[in-house]
Structure formats: structure tokens, C-alpha cells
Amino acid sequence: MHMGLKKKLIFIVIAVGAIPLVLAMIISYHQGNKSLMKVIGSSFKALAFETSTKIDLLMKEEILKISRIARHPTLILSVTENNKFLEKVPLSEIGQELREQTLAWENQDLQGASPANNRASRVLKDFLKNDPYASENTLALFVTDSKGVLISSFNFYPGFLNTELPSWKGIMTEKLETFIGPLLRDRRTERYLFEFAVPVKDHEGQKVGVLHRIYAVKDFFDHALDPITFGETGHVMLINSDGVVLTCPILPTGHQLAPLELVKAVTGPSAAWAQTLGDGHGSEDVSIIGYSPLEQTSRHTLASINHRWFTFAWQASDEFFAPTRSLLSWVAGAGVFSILLIVIMGSLAADKIVQPIRQLQKAAASIGRGEKVAPLKIKTGDEIESLSEEINTMSKLLQRTFSGLEEQVEAKTQEVLYLKKYTESILMSVPEVVVIFDTDLKIEYANAAFETLSGSKPAIYLGQRLGGVSLESPAAWNQMAVELGTYQSGKRSSNASLDPAQYAPKDPLNPSQAEPSMDTRATVALRDQVFAYQFFDVMLENEDARRIGLIMKDITEQKDLLDQLTRAEKLSGLGTLAAGIAHEMNNPLYSVMAHTEAIMEQENISKIRELASKVLARSKHMASVILNLSGYARANDKDAMVEVDINERLDAATEMALMASYSDDIELVKNYENASHMTAKPEEIQQVFLNIISNSVQAMDGKGTINLSTQKKEGFILVQIRDTGPGIPREHLSKVFDPFFTTREVGKGTGLGLNIVHRVVEKYGGNIQIESEVGQGTTVMISLPTSGKKGSVAAERAIPAPGPSV
Numbered sequence: 001m002h003m004g005l006k007k008k009l010i011f012i013v014i015a016v017g018a019i020p021l022v023l024a025m026i027i028s029y030h031q032g033n034k035s036l037m038k039v040i041g042s043s044f045k046a047l048a049f050e051t052s053t054k055i056d057l058l059m060k061e062e063i064l065k066i067s068r069i070a071r072h073p074t075l076i077l078s079v080t081e082n083n084k085f086l087e088k089v090p091l092s093e094i095g096q097e098l099r100e101q102t103l104a105w106e107n108q109d110l111q112g113a114s115p116a117n118n119r120a121s122r123v124l125k126d127f128l129k130n131d132p133y134a135s136e137n138t139l140a141l142f143v144t145d146s147k148g149v150l151i152s153s154f155n156f157y158p159g160f161l162n163t164e165l166p167s168w169k170g171i172m173t174e175k176l177e178t179f180i181g182p183l184l185r186d187r188r189t190e191r192y193l194f195e196f197a198v199p200v201k202d203h204e205g206q207k208v209g210v211l212h213r214i215y216a217v218k219d220f221f222d223h224a225l226d227p228i229t230f231g232e233t234g235h236v237m238l239i240n241s242d243g244v245v246l247t248c249p250i251l252p253t254g255h256q257l258a259p260l261e262l263v264k265a266v267t268g269p270s271a272a273w274a275q276t277l278g279d280g281h282g283s284e285d286v287s288i289i290g291y292s293p294l295e296q297t298s299r300h301t302l303a304s305i306n307h308r309w310f311t312f313a314w315q316a317s318d319e320f321f322a323p324t325r326s327l328l329s330w331v332a333g334a335g336v337f338s339i340l341l342i343v344i345m346g347s348l349a350a351d352k353i354v355q356p357i358r359q360l361q362k363a364a365a366s367i368g369r370g371e372k373v374a375p376l377k378i379k380t381g382d383e384i385e386s387l388s389e390e391i392n393t394m395s396k397l398l399q400r401t402f403s404g405l406e407e408q409v410e411a412k413t414q415e416v417l418y419l420k421k422y423t424e425s426i427l428m429s430v431p432e433v434v435v436i437f438d439t440d441l442k443i444e445y446a447n448a449a450f451e452t453l454s455g456s457k458p459a460i461y462l463g464q465r466l467g468g469v470s471l472e473s474p475a476a477w478n479q480m481a482v483e484l485g486t487y488q489s490g491k492r493s494s495n496a497s498l499d500p501a502q503y504a505p506k507d508p509l510n511p512s513q514a515e516p517s518m519d520t521r522a523t524v525a526l527r528d529q530v531f532a533y534q535f536f537d538v539m540l541e542n543e544d545a546r547r548i549g550l551i552m553k554d555i556t557e558q559k560d561l562l563d564q565l566t567r568a569e570k571l572s573g574l575g576t577l578a579a580g581i582a583h584e585m586n587n588p589l590y591s592v593m594a595h596t597e598a599i600m601e602q603e604n605i606s607k608i609r610e611l612a613s614k615v616l617a618r619s620k621h622m623a624s625v626i627l628n629l630s631g632y633a634r635a636n637d638k639d640a641m642v643e644v645d646i647n648e649r650l651d652a653a654t655e656m657a658l659m660a661s662y663s664d665d666i667e668l669v670k671n672y673e674n675a676s677h678m679t680a681k682p683e684e685i686q687q688v689f690l691n692i693i694s695n696s697v698q699a700m701d702g703k704g705t706i707n708l709s710t711q712k713k714e715g716f717i718l719v720q721i722r723d724t725g726p727g728i729p730r731e732h733l734s735k736v737f738d739p740f741f742t743t744r745e746v747g748k749g750t751g752l753g754l755n756i757v758h759r760v761v762e763k764y765g766g767n768i769q770i771e772s773e774v775g776q777g778t779t780v781m782i783s784l785p786t787s788g789k790k791g792s793v794a795a796e797r798a799i800p801a802p803g804p805s806v
Contacts, residue, residue: 013349051225052311078151115142119152167197239257239310273290428448432553437548441465480550529556727778
């Protein structure tokens with residue numbers, strides 16, 4: 001969307017004036033809000049600490065009170081006498097005695113020595129009379145002996161046997177000096193209670209019983225917390241470390257604060273304040289809460305029930321943030337007023353600047369249309385006035401220049417049209433097929449050679465994808481369309497070599513080339529012809545769009561010539577193998593003849609069988625030699641793909657290579673991995689191994705060690721053939737796969753062996769690498785896919801029948 005200069009100037013003025021103002025207001029508000037929250041938080045913390053100290057003193061006073069009662073001589077004497085009585089009663093009678101006393105107590109029978117009507121109970125009642133506040137919130141005050149039996153009580157609230165009470169266990173068995181019990185809900189009174197308990201000790205300081213006092217929690221603490229309020233909603237409450245409310249002016253006793261994160265935030269080890277989400281009273285807004293642990297009381301509660309008590313100072317979020325919202329309203333109002341003032345002043349200033357600039361714009365537009373413009377008269381006394389003078393000068397110069405410009409433009413246009421026709425004529429005359437694809441991989445241009453090859457008119461294929469045009473040999477064109485997409489994505493073509501050195505065989509028909517102009521490995525069969533093709537980038541000046549070109553060259557004659565030479569290489573190799581086979585078969589043949597003659601003269605049947613077994617063994621050896629030869633010699637392209645045992649083919653190739661060497665001085669070291677199978681033509685895989693091993697045997701002159709190993713890894717079979725020969729010079733390593741390259745004397749090799757190996761390996765989607773140093777031997781590493789994945793159909797046709805080694 002186009003924005004005028006006036007609007008831009010106004011926006012700039014607003015940005016320059018308003019943004020710092022708004023930022024300053026935001027920072028001021030943030031700092032003021034932060035300081036206010038810190039002050040209020042500190043106040044809440046102080047209030048919580050003051051309240052916790054007050055309740056600590058109250059609890060300490062109560063502990064001292066019941067501790068003084070526990071030291072009363074009458075209570076000590078009553079507990080001691082009852083303990084002695086129970087010790088004298090036989091064990092068989094204790095149970096019956098306690099059952100009778102328990103029944104009488106439950107029936108509230110005051111006859112006899114009832115715990116509610118004895119000397120000790122009167123001491124407890126007198127104590128409560130002298131402490132009116134305590135009598136209002138005390139539900140039970142009673143004494144138990146060393147066996148938990150009730151000794152005295154001022155009412156019938158407690159049970160007669162109390163050994164299961166946590167307070168009795170804490171004092172008598174866990175050796176506590178003061179027990180403060182948990183918050184419990186009494187079913188009889190529907191009130192929440194908690195208990196104090198201290199030991200009753202004899203004159204020797206030994207615990208002889210327990211003094212229990214049970215309080216109504218809310219009645220006990222309300223007089224300490226109710227007066228502590230601030231504002232309309234601010235108050236202080238008492239909670240334990242699990243977030244359970246002991247007493248609160250708003251929440252009921254026993255209420256569980258939520259969430260747990262809030263409880264963790266307000267139950268720290270020392271007095272502090274916290275900013276939390278939620279306030280425990282049902283709101284999920286941000287809250288400021290002050291808290292403080294009851295230090296002295298918590299020591300007793302931790303030892304008794306593993307809880308701590310805390311005071312919790314709180315105020316509702318709406319009331320707490322009311323001053324902050326008021327501050328925000330004032331700040332926002334001041335900001336809006338300031339921005340409006342800036343907009344008005346900016347608009348007035350922009351008018352003074354924009355009006356003369358509009359005159360300049362109008363004049364420049366007229367000059368651009370070639371119109372005659374009257375001189376501008378702008379008097380602003382600044383750069384705009386200088387610019388108007390420059391425009392007047394430019395207008396005069398352009399009027400003079402335009403007079404001859406049209407003729408020059410016409411001449412340049414004719415020149416461009418001529419160059420375009422000249423370029424198209426050159427491309428149309430090129431015998432090779434040339435196709436240019438646009439960024440969507442649609443055909444943008446194709447020369448006459450493509451029209452002849454495809455048999456289609458330009459109207460059919462222009463603007464279409466290569467695979468979407470109805471052409472002859474659709475499978476071949478679809479293959480190239482797939483590789484075109486791969487080339488555009490930056491990935492390697494499926495026909496590309498996996499060799500890290502990116503080896504490309506040299507053209508044997510053009511040995512003068514330093515580097516080949518086309519990688520002849522990428523081939524395709526169309527009709528009865530074989531074409532080598534290559535993709536390339538087309539870069540046009542001043543254009544960022546990437547176009548891709550395709551060039552195709554007819555290499556049918558080159559392929560036929562290479563096939564003839566390869567067959568000659570194989571015939572030469574067969575002569576060498578024939579001599580080796582004759583040598584290899586003579587020995588077992590003579591042995592068969594000798595053993596046969598011996599059988600004819602032998603009458604002993606056991607001896608005849610022994611000789612016959614030797615004849616059979618020699619015959620099997622000759623059959624194995626003939627089988628290996630047939631597997632090597634067969635080269636029918638129509639043979640089916642079968643599952644090939646790589647280890648078996650490697651052994652067969654080794655046997656044939658050693659057979660042709662007439663040498664017994666070569667040591668074989670094998671390290672095969674089981675289940676090394678792939679789908680392929682057996683004779684082609686054996687030919688690969690035979691050519692490489694034959695090179696190793698010939699390089700070592702029949703003496704040395706050959707290491708053979710196979711390994712299956714990540715969907716590939718890795719084959720390694722290493723010899724101890726003289727090695728390959730570094731300058732020859734890059735040429736070993738070239739057709740007709742050989743270091744042997746004339747007549748002892750054609751130089752096609754490793755070229756054929758390279759083609760067969762790539763045909764099956766594999767990879768071959770050679771590592772060698774002079775004097776250190778040579779290592780050939782081959783990787784073949786277990787799936788037997790082959791290259792394109794054209795790639796397969798471009799591979800000649802296997803031949804012997806280099």
C-alpha cells in the first residue's frame with residue numbers, strides 16, 4: 001500500500017515523540033508498581049511475623065500452664081498410686097478390672113472412685129475455674145497413667161483406655177516433653193480440635209503419666225487473629241505446612257488451600273513475602289502474601305506430627321491493585337493527550353514540507369513523459385529550493401538529449417533482434433540435441449535436433465514437462481525427467497558414480513582432450529540409438545531465475561566399437577585361460593587314466609572301490625574347472641537375474657585366476673561373512689572379481705599374498721581384495737578405469753579390464769575404489785547393494801559383455 005510523504009512525516013514525528021514518551025511512562029509505571037508491591041509485601045511480611053510472634057507467646061503460655069498442672073502433687077500421687085495398684089493386680093485379673101471400669105465410665109457412673117469424681121479431677125476443675133478463657137475453649141482436660149488408663153478428668157469426653165492416642169504414645173514411648181497434636185474433626189461436636197500433652201513425672205523425674213488438654217481450634221485462636229485486619233479484605237490466618245487452615249476470619253477451619261504451588265510459596269523457613277498466582281481464597285489473580293513460621297511452636301509440632309505452623313497475611317487482589325490501576329489510568333490519560341498533541345503539531349509541520357515536494361513530483365512526472373515543463377519557482381530557502389533549481393537545469397538538458405535518443409533506441413533494438421536470430425540459428429544448426437528448461441522444469445526451448453529425435457512439433461512439447469509429452473520411447477524420456485528433477489534439487493543422479501573421486505572415463509575416440517566434454521556414463525537408448533546426455537545450468541545476466549539445459553550426443557558408433565574391442569579382449573583372455581585349463585586338467589586326467597587301468601587289472605573288490613573313489617574325486621575336480629569356465633564364458637544379456645552368493649563367486653574367480661598363472665606360490669587369506677547374497681547375473685559378478693584378482697596375480701609375478709574379505713553392512717556387501725604387489729604409481733591411479741589404459745607391453749593387454757569392472761559395478765548401483773602406494777601393494781574395495789538395485793536400462797545396455805583383466 002502506497003503511503004504519502006505527509007503520512008510518513010507524521011508517523012516519524014509520532015515515532016520520535018511518542019515512542020520515548022510511552023516507553024518512559026511504561027518504565028515509570030513498572031518501577032512504581034514494583035516499588036509499591038515491594039512496600040506492601042514488606043508490610044505483609046512484618047504483619048505476619050508480628051502475628052506469629054504473638055501466637056508463639058500464646059502457645060508458650062499454654063504449655064507453661066499445663067506443665068504447672070502436671071507438677072501438682074495430687075496429680076502425681078494419683079498417677080503413682082494407680083500405677084502401683086495395676087502392678088499388684090494379677091495379670092489374669094487386670095483385663096476384667098479394666099473392662100468393668102471402662103463400662104462404668106461409658107455409663108458415666110459417678111459411684112465409687114470415678115475418674116470424674118476424685119481428688120485429681122477436682123484439681124483439674126479448680127484450674128479451669130481460675131482460667132475462664134481456657135474453660136471456654138477446652139473440650140477435655142484429663143490425666144492418664146503409664147498404661148494409658150484414665151486417672152482423672154473434669155468431664156466424660158475422653159475415653160477410659162488411651163494407649164492408642166498419638167499424644168500418649170509421643171510422651172510415653174517417643175520420649176517427647178511436649179506434644180502438640182494434629183488438626184482433627186470431632187464427630188460428636190462437629191468442631192475442629194487439637195491437643196496439648198505433657199508428661200506427669202514423679203519426684204525422681206521419671207514419667208509416670210500424661211496430662212492431656214484438648215482445645216477447640218477456632219475458639220482458641222480467634223481472639224488472637226480476629227482484630228488483625230486491614231482495608232476491607234485484608235486479614236491474617238493460621239495454616240500448617242500442608243496448607244490446611246487452622247483458623248481464618250474468612251475461610252473455615254480445615255479448608256485446604258490450593259494450588260500446591262501456592263502452599264510451597266508461603267511455607268518457607270523464615271518470614272518473607274511472595275508474589276503468587278492465586279490467593280487460597282478462590283481467586284487465581286496475582287496476589288501478594290506475607291508469611292512467617294511460628295518458630296517455637298513449630299519445634300514442638302515438627303517433633304510431634306512433622307508439621308509446621310505459619311501465619312498468612314493476605315488482601316484481595318482487587319483491593320490490593322486499586323492504587324496501581326488508578327496510577328495506570330492517569331499515566332494512560334497523560335500519554336494519549338501527549339500523542340494527540342504530537343500528531344497535531346506533526347501534521348502542521350508536514351504540510352510545510354510536503355507542498356513544495358508535491359510541486360517537484362509533478363514536474364518530475366511531466367519530464368518523465370517527455371513534456372515541456374515550465375521552470376519551477378519554489379522559495380523555501382533550504383535544500384528543497386536547491387533541488388527545484390537542479391530539476392530546472394535537468395529539464396533543459398533532457399530536452400536537448402531527447403532529440404537524438406529515439407534514433408539510437410531504434411538502432412539498438414534492431415541489433416538485439418539480429419543477435420537473437422543469430423543465436424537461434426546457431427543452436428538450430430548444432431547436431432547435438434539441446435533443450436532448455438525453465439524454473440518449473442517445463443521445456444522453454446529446443447533445437448531442430450530435438451524435434452527430429454522426438455518426432456514432435458514444437459507446439460506439442462513447448463511449455464510441457466519432459467515426462468508429460470507424448471513422445472516415442474516414453475520410459476527413456478521419463479527416466480531423464482526424473483534425473484532432471486534430481487539435478488534441480490542438487491542431489492546426485494542414480495547413474496552418477498559413488499566414487500569419492502567422481503571418476504569419469506575419458507573418451508577413447510578423442511584422446512587429445514584434457515578433460516571430457518561429457519560424462520558418457522549417463523546414457524539412454526532411443527529407437528536403435530544410444531545417446532549420452534548431460535544436464536547443465538544456464539545463467540542469464542541480470543536474472544536470478546535458474547534454468548537448466550540438456551545436451552544429448554549420439555554415441556551409438558562409439559558403443560559398437562567398444563563392444564567389439566571388449567569381445568576381442570575376452571577372446572584374448574580365453575586363450576590365456578585355455579592354456580591354464582589344459583595345465584590344470586592334465587594332472588587329474590592322467591590320474592584318472594592311471595587309476596582306470598589299475599581298476600581293469602584289479603580283482604579285489606575293496607581295492608577297486610578305493611581306486612574308483614579316487615577316479616570320482618579327480619572327475620569332480622575337472623567338472624568344477626569346467627563349471628567355472630562356463631560361468632565365466634557365458635555372457636547372454638537375456639539371462640535372468642538370480643540370487644548370487646558373493647563368497648562362492650569370489651572363490652570361483654580366484655580359482656580361475658590362479659589356474660591361468662601356473663603358480664603355486666600365491667598364498668590366499670580369506671575372511672568371509674556368512675549370508676553375503678545379492679540379486680544379479682552370476683557371470684557378471686564373477687567377471688568383476690576375476691579381472692581384479694588376475695591383475696593382482698600378474699602384478700605379483702605369481703608370488704605373494706592375496707587377502708579376500710566380505711562384510712555385510714547397511715544394505716551393502718563390502719568386498720575387499722588386497723595384494724602385496726608393487727603397487728600403482730600415484731600419477732596412474734586416476735587413469736586405471738580409462739578405456740585402453742594399460743602399463744603392460746604391447747600385445748599383453750588391451751586396457752579394458754578395469755573399465756569393464758567399473759561399468760558392471762555401477763550397473764548394479766555399487767561403488768569401487770582403489771588405494772595403492774608404490775611398494776605397499778594395492779587394495780580394491782567394492783560395495784554392492786544386497787537388493788541388486790540396477791541403474792537405468794540405458795546404463796545396462798551401455799555395458800559391454802565381460803572381458804578379461806587389464
